[in-house]
Amino acid sequence: xxxxxxxxxxxxxxxEKVAIDVTAKKPxxxxxxNLYGQLFEHIYFSANNGVWQELIYERSFEPEHHPGxxxxxxxxxxxxxxxxxxxxxxxxxxxxKITTVDADSYDITMDVNWRxxxxxxRSWSGGLLDIRFAVGNDSEGKPYYVRIHDPKYEARLFxxxxxxxxxxxxxxxxAREKAQAxxxxxxxxxxxxxxxxxQMGPRTRKVNVFEPIVMKxxxxxxxxxxxxxSGDWHKLRINxxxxxxxxxxxGKKVISYAKLDLASKNDVTLWVNYTETYYKNIKVSSPxxxxxxxxxxxxxxxxxxxxxxxxxxGNGSFELVKGDAINMDYSQKITAxxxxxxxxxxxxxxxxxxxxxxxxxxxxxxxxxALKNGSANVAxxxxxxxxxxxxxxxxxxxxxxxxxxxxFAIVVEDGSVQVDQVTLTTATGESLGGFRPDILKAVQDLHxxxxxxxxxxxxxxxxxxxxxxxxxxxxxxAHWMWMDYDQNCFGTxxxxxxxxxxxxxxxxxxxxxxERPDSERPDFIQSACEWLRYCNAPATxxxxxxxxxxxxxxxxxxxxxxxxxxxxxxxxERYEACVREFSTALREIDPTITIIACGGFSEDEEFINRSGxxxxxxxxxxxxxxGGYATGPKRLAAQYDHYADIIANSPNPNxxxxxxxxxxxxxxxxxxxxxxxxLNVCEQRDIVGMGAAxxxxxxxxxxxxxxxxxxxxxxxxxxxPNYQVTELWYNHFSKYLVDFKGDTKDLxxxxxxxxxxxxxxxxxxxxxxxxxxxxxxxxxxxxAHAEYEYFAPGDLxxxxxxxxxxxxxLKTASPKVNDGKATITIDALSAGVITLTRKF
Numbered sequence: 001x002x003x004x005x006x007x008x009x010x011x012x013x014x015x016e017k018v019a020i021d022v023t024a025k026k027p028x029x030x031x032x033x034n035l036y037g038q039l040f041e042h043i044y045f046s047a048n049n050g051v052w053q054e055l056i057y058e059r060s061f062e063p064e065h066h067p068g069x070x071x072x073x074x075x076x077x078x079x080x081x082x083x084x085x086x087x088x089x090x091x092x093x094x095x096x097k098i099t100t101v102d103a104d105s106y107d108i109t110m111d112v113n114w115r116x117x118x119x120x121x122r123s124w125s126g127g128l129l130d131i132r133f134a135v136g137n138d139s140e141g142k143p144y145y146v147r148i149h150d151p152k153y154e155a156r157l158f159x160x161x162x163x164x165x166x167x168x169x170x171x172x173x174x175a176r177e178k179a180q181a182x183x184x185x186x187x188x189x190x191x192x193x194x195x196x197x198x199q200m201g202p203r204t205r206k207v208n209v210f211e212p213i214v215m216k217x218x219x220x221x222x223x224x225x226x227x228x229x230s231g232d233w234h235k236l237r238i239n240x241x242x243x244x245x246x247x248x249x250x251g252k253k254v255i256s257y258a259k260l261d262l263a264s265k266n267d268v269t270l271w272v273n274y275t276e277t278y279y280k281n282i283k284v285s286s287p288x289x290x291x292x293x294x295x296x297x298x299x300x301x302x303x304x305x306x307x308x309x310x311x312x313x314g315n316g317s318f319e320l321v322k323g324d325a326i327n328m329d330y331s332q333k334i335t336a337x338x339x340x341x342x343x344x345x346x347x348x349x350x351x352x353x354x355x356x357x358x359x360x361x362x363x364x365x366x367x368x369x370a371l372k373n374g375s376a377n378v379a380x381x382x383x384x385x386x387x388x389x390x391x392x393x394x395x396x397x398x399x400x401x402x403x404x405x406x407x408f409a410i411v412v413e414d415g416s417v418q419v420d421q422v423t424l425t426t427a428t429g430e431s432l433g434g435f436r437p438d439i440l441k442a443v444q445d446l447h448x449x450x451x452x453x454x455x456x457x458x459x460x461x462x463x464x465x466x467x468x469x470x471x472x473x474x475x476x477x478a479h480w481m482w483m484d485y486d487q488n489c490f491g492t493x494x495x496x497x498x499x500x501x502x503x504x505x506x507x508x509x510x511x512x513x514x515e516r517p518d519s520e521r522p523d524f525i526q527s528a529c530e531w532l533r534y535c536n537a538p539a540t541x542x543x544x545x546x547x548x549x550x551x552x553x554x555x556x557x558x559x560x561x562x563x564x565x566x567x568x569x570x571x572x573e574r575y576e577a578c579v580r581e582f583s584t585a586l587r588e589i590d591p592t593i594t595i596i597a598c599g600g601f602s603e604d605e606e607f608i609n610r611s612g613x614x615x616x617x618x619x620x621x622x623x624x625x626x627g628g629y630a631t632g633p634k635r636l637a638a639q640y641d642h643y644a645d646i647i648a649n650s651p652n653p654n655x656x657x658x659x660x661x662x663x664x665x666x667x668x669x670x671x672x673x674x675x676x677x678x679l680n681v682c683e684q685r686d687i688v689g690m691g692a693a694x695x696x697x698x699x700x701x702x703x704x705x706x707x708x709x710x711x712x713x714x715x716x717x718x719x720x721p722n723y724q725v726t727e728l729w730y731n732h733f734s735k736y737l738v739d740f741k742g743d744t745k746d747l748x749x750x751x752x753x754x755x756x757x758x759x760x761x762x763x764x765x766x767x768x769x770x771x772x773x774x775x776x777x778x779x780x781x782x783x784a785h786a787e788y789e790y791f792a793p794g795d796l797x798x799x800x801x802x803x804x805x806x807x808x809x810l811k812t813a814s815p816k817v818n819d820g821k822a823t824i825t826i827d828a829l830s831a832g833v834i835t836l837t838r839k840f
C-alpha cells in the first residue's frame with residue numbers, strides 16, 4: 001500500500017471543534033478480535049480459480065446445463081436434456097426458444113410434469129409459481145402466453161436483514177401482486193405482459209405484469225400438491241387457427257379465445273419461474289400434420305462439440321464423448337491430421353515461472369500441450385501417442401524468458417485423442433500450498449481473524465463430501481452458482497489449510513435443507529454430524545479416519561458451527577425446530593463447539609426467549625445502500641443496542657451477535673467510510689462478538705456485487721477502500737476498550753489502550769463534509785509521541801482500480817502536542833487512527 005506523507009494543515013475556513021478526555025487507567029470493556037473476519041463464500045471465483053490457483057476452468061470437459069443461454073447470476077441449474085426428458089431450471093425465469101413458425105395456424109403438443117416444493121409466501125424457493133408457454137405473437141411481435149399459475153406462492157415477506165436489492169425486489173413483487181390481485185387461485189390463462197404504474201406508498205412504480213385475456217380456475221386434480229410424489233405426466237395441446245386458440249389439458253378443453261392478432265411469424269418458447277418442470281415429446285406441426293416445425297431437442301440444449309470454457313483451433317473435428325471419461329460423464333475427443341486442439345486463457349506468464357499439472361488421455365494421435373501466444377509456442381511439451389487405455393501425463397511448461405499473456409493449449413496431430421481431467425497451476429502457487437500468490441498476500445496483509453465458509457447462499461446447495469478426497473476424483477457441481485460450475489477443488493481440507501496459513505479461525509456453516517421437505521431433515525442432520533466428526537473426531541473415529549486417510553491425522557478442532565444462512569425464508573417455526581435438532585445432535589458429538597443461529601426474523605425476540613439456550617451467537621446481516629455510509633452505522637448501533645436489551649433479559653444472557661455479512665453496496669470511498677463507522681460501532685459494543693464482511697474476493701468481470709475487499713483478474717489484484725480501512729483498523733487493534741468524555745458531534749470515535757499499556761489509540765471516522773479540529777486529552781502526564789494515519793481522498797467517488805491501485809492512499813500527519821493534549825485536523829470525509837504514546 002502506498003504511503004503518502006502529508007504535513008499538518010488547517011482546512012480552509014472555520015472548523016468544528018471537538019474535545020475528548022480519555023480515561024486510560026483501566027479498560028472499560030474487552031473487544032473480541034473476531035470482529036475482523038470475512039465471509040469466504042464460493043462466489044465469483046473467489047475460491048476455485050481464485051485463492052485456490054487452479055488455472056483451468058471446466059477441467060473435466062462437461063457440457064453445461066444451458067449451452068447457448070446466458071446464465072443468471074446466483075444459483076442457476078439451467079435447462080438440460082436427460083434422455084428424452086427436458087429439465088427446466090428450478091429457480092430463475094429463463095426462456096428456452098423452441099422454434100419460430102412462419103404460419104398463423106399450427107399445433108403445439110407435449111407432455112408436462114413438475115414438482116412443487118415451494119415454501120408458501122417465500123420468494124427464493126422452487127415450486128409451483130408460474131409455468132408459461134409463449135405460443136405466438138401479436139401484430140406488434142409481443143408474445144401471447146398460455147400460463148399455469150398459482151398466485152398464493154407469490155407473496156414476499158420483507159425483513160430488515162435483507163439487502164437493499166432484495167428490499168427493492170420485494171417492493172416490485174408487491175406492486176406486481178397488487179396489479180394482479182384479481183387472480184386468487186390456481187388457474188389456466190391466456191395472457192400478455194403489460195406495463196402498469198402502481199402506487200406503493202409515496203412512490204409510483206412501473207411494473208410488468210401479466211394481464212389475463214381469458215382465465216379459468218384449475219381443479220385440484222390438474223395442479224399437483226405442494227409435496228409432489230406421484231410424478232403424473234399431463235398432456236398439453238395448443239391449437240392455433242388464425243385468430244382462434246384452444247388449449248387442452250389431459251384431453252379437456254381449458255381455454256379458448258377467438259380474437260388473436262394475426263402475425264406472419266410466431267415464436268414458441270418455454271418459460272418457468274420458481275418451479276421444476278419436465279417436458280417430453282415436444283412437437284410443433286401444421287394442423288394437417290404434413291409439416292413439422294419442431295420435434296426433438298431444442299437447439300440451445302444440444303450437446304456442443306467442444307466443452308464450454310474451451311476454444312477450438314485447427315482444421316480437425318471435435319466431439320464430446322459421453323460414457324467414456326476419467327471424471328464425470330464426458331471427455332473431449334479431437335481428431336486431426338495437422339495441429340488441432342482446444343485452448344483457454346489468457347494465462348499470466350512470468351519469466352522463470354513453471355506451469356505444472358496433469359492430463360488424462362487415450363487414442364492413436366500425437367498429443368502435446370503448450371503455452372501459445374497467438375500461433376507461436378511460448379513453451380511446449382510432447383506427450384507422445386497415448387494408446388487405447390486412459391493414461392495420466394504430468395505437465396511441466398517452463399516460461400523461460402517470456403513475460404506476457406499466453407493460452408494453455410492441448411494439441412493433437414495425426415490421429416484421434418480423447419482428453420479428460422486436465423489441471424494446471426504454477427510452481428510458485430504449488431510451493432505456497434496451492435494458493436495463488438498475489439491473492440494470498442492480499443489476504444495475509446488484511447489478516448482476517450475468522451473466515452465464515454462455505455457461504456452464504458452457497459451453503460444451501462453444498463454437500464461437503466463433494467470437496468474431500470483426491471483432487472482428480474472430485475466432480476464439479478451439476479449446476480451453476482454465482483457464475484461458476486464449481487470444480488470442488490477447494491473443500492474442507494483446503495479451507496482448513498487456508499485458515500492455518502493466514503492464522504484465521506474457521507467457521508463452518510452447515511445446510512439444513514430449507515427448501516426440502518421436513519421428512520428429509522434427518523439426512524441433513526446426519527451429514528452435518530459427519531462433517532463435524534470429519535473435522536474434530538480423532539483418527540480412531542469412522543470419519544476422523546477418513547480425514548486421516550486424506551492426509552490429516554490430527555483433528556482440526558473447528559470451534560464455530562453455524563446453522564445455515566439467511567433463514568427468514570424458511571420461516572421461524574421450521575428454522576427454530578432445525579436449530580434445536582441440529583444443535584442437540586452436534587453437541588452430542590462435540591459439546592465444546594460454539595453454535596451460531598441465524599437471526600433477522602421479525603420474531604427474533606421470541607426465538608431468543610424460546611430457544612436461546614440452544615445457541616451461543618445470533619447471526620445478523622446488513623448490506624447498506626450506497627447513500628447510507630454515514631447514517632447506516634448509527635442505525636445499526638441502535639439495532640444492536642436493542643438486541644442487547646432483549647438478550648440481557650432472556651434465559652441465555654450470554655448470547656453474542658455475529659454480524660456475519662456486512663458491507664456497503666459500492667466499491668468507492670463511501671464503502672471505506674461505512675467500514676470505519678461500522679467497525680467503531682462494533683468495537684464499542686460488548687454484545688457484538690464476531691464479524692464477517694462480504695464480499696471478500698471477487699473476479700472483476702463478474703456482473704454484480706461490486707463491493708469486494710479484494711478484486712482480481714487473471715494476472716493482478718487491487719484492494720478497495722473497505723479493505724484499506726479494515727486493514728488500518730486491525731493494524732491498530734487492541735482488545736482493551738477505554739472510556740472517554742466529550743461530545744464528538746458527527747464524528748465516530750472509539751478509544752482503546754494498547755495491550756502493553758503504553759499507547760492510547762483513537763479511531764476516528766468523519767463521514768461529513770465538515771472538517772473538525774479534534775483535541776485529545778487524558779489521564780496521563782504528557783505525550784511522548786503522536787501520529788495520525790488516515791485516508792482522505794477528498795471525493796466520495798474515489799475508487800481504486802487495476803489501473804490506479806492507490807486512488808485512495810494512506811496519509812500520515814503529526815498531531816500538535818501541547819501540555820499533554822494532542823490536536824489534529826480531521827478532514828471532511830476521512831477515516832483514520834491517532835496513536836498517542838503516553839508519558840507516565
